[in-house]
Amino acid sequence: MELLVSCKNAVKNFGREKALKNVSFEIKKGQIVGLLGENGSGKTSLLNCIAGLSHLSSGEVSINGVSVQDYKVKRELAYMPVVNLFNPKWTIKNAVESFSGLFPDFDIKKNADMLKILNISENTEFRSMSSGTLAKAKLAFTLSRNVKLYLLDEPFANIDLVAREEIYSLILREFNPETTIILSTHFINEIEMLLDRVMLMKEGRITADINVEEYKEKNDKSIVEFYREIMKTEVS
Numbered sequence: 001m002e003l004l005v006s007c008k009n010a011v012k013n014f015g016r017e018k019a020l021k022n023v024s025f026e027i028k029k030g031q032i033v034g035l036l037g038e039n040g041s042g043k044t045s046l047l048n049c050i051a052g053l054s055h056l057s058s059g060e061v062s063i064n065g066v067s068v069q070d071y072k073v074k075r076e077l078a079y080m081p082v083v084n085l086f087n088p089k090w091t092i093k094n095a096v097e098s099f100s101g102l103f104p105d106f107d108i109k110k111n112a113d114m115l116k117i118l119n120i121s122e123n124t125e126f127r128s129m130s131s132g133t134l135a136k137a138k139l140a141f142t143l144s145r146n147v148k149l150y151l152l153d154e155p156f157a158n159i160d161l162v163a164r165e166e167i168y169s170l171i172l173r174e175f176n177p178e179t180t181i182i183l184s185t186h187f188i189n190e191i192e193m194l195l196d197r198v199m200l201m202k203e204g205r206i207t208a209d210i211n212v213e214e215y216k217e218k219n220d221k222s223i224v225e226f227y228r229e230i231m232k233t234e235v236s
């Protein structure tokens with residue numbers, strides 16, 4: 001069955017704070033989708049709910065019709081959170097052993113290739129990594145799982161320009177039409193060539209949802225211009 005991520009009337013409240021206000025969309029396989037939006041607009045909350053890590057206050061997120069709260073569905077997607085989930089005392093080698101044991105879909109060869117491209121050796125300890133190296137390692141481990149859905153929360157934060165460009169190429173190289181990537185980022189001016197679709201969040205809602213190629217053909221505008229325009233309009 002083809003992958004279909006479906007989010008229906010998702011509401012997420014943290015006490016009185018309304019992080020998601022009735023968010024609905026569908027995503028079919030074979031797309032790299034960018035979640036854009038200012039700080040606090042709800043991107044991480046949405047990714048956490050798609051990953052099944054956070055319970056919605058109401059509404060539902062499902063993959064191929066099965067709720068993401070189902071253990072099996074959760075295991076079949078790869079999520080890269082902003083925080084570091086690796087044990088600081090581990091080396092890369094320890095992490096490879098751990099991922100291989102935890103995830104039957106973990107591809108050791110793919111991981112080794114990616115770490116080589118990113119210039120990270122197997123004896124490097126997580127506690128000794130710079131924030132940029134840690135970000136690269138997190139991404140390499142996430143993308144080394146052979147799954148159909150990757151959720152990447154700010155995968156380019158703390159990474160220098162040259163390494164970001166390496167990572168954009170890596171994502172494009174690893175991406176295939178059977179997979180889907182949903183990522184959040186603030187590097188709007190750089191990721192245009194990476195994205196098929198942009199969902200723009202503002203104050204807990206999706207205020208715009210576009211196919212990048214179609215939008216650019218029709219409007220002769222960059223995604224940065226599109227972003228600025230939408231951010232100027234008020235949310236009712």
Ligand SMILES: Nc1ncnc2c1ncn2[C@@H]1O[C@H](COP(=O)(O)OP(=O)(O)OP(=O)(O)O)[C@@H](O)[C@H]1O
Nearest residue numbers: 014017018019037038039040041042043044045046
């Ligand atoms: N655990 C929490 N408890 C209370 N409020 C929260 C919690 N997590 C998020 N929020 C609030 O929910 C709203 C959305 O936050 P979220 O982290 O999803 O935004 P974001 O778009 O990812 O922001 P950023 O770009 O800064 O990472 C914010 O107002 C935030 O303060």
